[in-house]
Amino acid sequence: MPFTNEDGQGFTSTSFSLGNAIMPEDISSMSDNDDVMRDGKSFAIAGYCSTAVDVVAETGGAFYFALRLNDGTPATVVNASEMGGITPDGFASFGLKNRIISVRCMRDTAANTGDADDLLPGGADDYKLFSPTGISANWNFDFEMYSGAGGSGGNYVLYKTFGDTGIDYNLKFYVDSTRGDLEVLFNEAGGGDGYCTICGIAEFGPRMTKAT
């Protein structure tokens, strides 16, 4: 049973189209949209920078964290290659290097892991991290830095001391120079608690470097 049209034309002599075909590259354009949304949002407004600055036209972002820190052991606050949410395009490669970074958090020390974990969200004393009486207070860690090329030992760190009389603690936030992860190191200088619980937000801008 051959098919012909009313003019007697068969398939061998007639081409027909239902419209422009949806090609794989058309569908792939959605991936471009993904990039736009990742780098866009309204979070991505690029502020004006001097001509001495090369600023990448990409978004910044914000991460919320809640961690128990052990004395002398670095912990990762932001893992650039294993993020569960939306990150700027290429974030896994560059991470938090060369960015303005704000870290705001509440911190408190504890003598053991159980007490420290109780201060984490969902723990028995979670509200006490934000104030001993359950009445909210100002952030007790609120600082800003430029991460540069990263590294824990140089000038591109947030390093602050705190503590009771005779006991010194310190927190140091820095960006790993290889992976671009945001790291934090808690240290107690002797006679104090060996654990520190932190909960807060780390915000970062687009990459900014020397104009070339």
Place this chain on the structure above:
Amino acid sequence: MSWTAKPSGSEYDYKFSYTFKGCTGTTFTKFNKIRIMDKYLQSGKAFSLLGECESVGYNPHTGGGEFWSWIHIGGDKATSHSGILLNISALDGIAPKDFVENGLLNCVIELEMLHHAKSTLTDLTTYMPGRCNDYLTFSTDGTGSKPTKRAFLSDNGGGGISGDYKSVIGVGDDTFTWWADTGGNLIINYYYSGVSGEQWASVAVHGKFSPRIYYP
């Protein structure tokens, strides 16, 4: 032109089935990308939600946002030097809806700032990103600092140094003033109270702005 079937027995036979394919199939895997996009939109939008406002106010459903700037500004002492911190017509990112028309007008604006000042432009340039003293813009010892924060309502813009809709930060002899001009751009002014020579400042800013909130 319609197609009809005429019985005569040829290569197309109703006893058999035939498959026609005009191009590579559009699979569900590809269409599922749309669902991923939805998630991006949902999570992205969460940064710019409009909070509850009085019902007498009119609140266009535009997004808010954040921005980062790093500029150098200055010149002759005892002279006001103005520059743009956010140029709404020359943005690299995606702006809220109608942003190029309204910019930062009628927004609640929060600013965080750190800065370092020097008496020559050459010295000051070393405090810009990627230069030898860039970290000193953020603290005197490279350990970070607490940024100075201010918030203001931009209203219809044009507040200027003497207007009511502005923020002012005074640090020693350095005074910084922010306002939105009538076009919705964010303006910064730097004034150093010295009497001669030059003074320049490296200024790193992290700003946030709300959706537009105003009475009709």
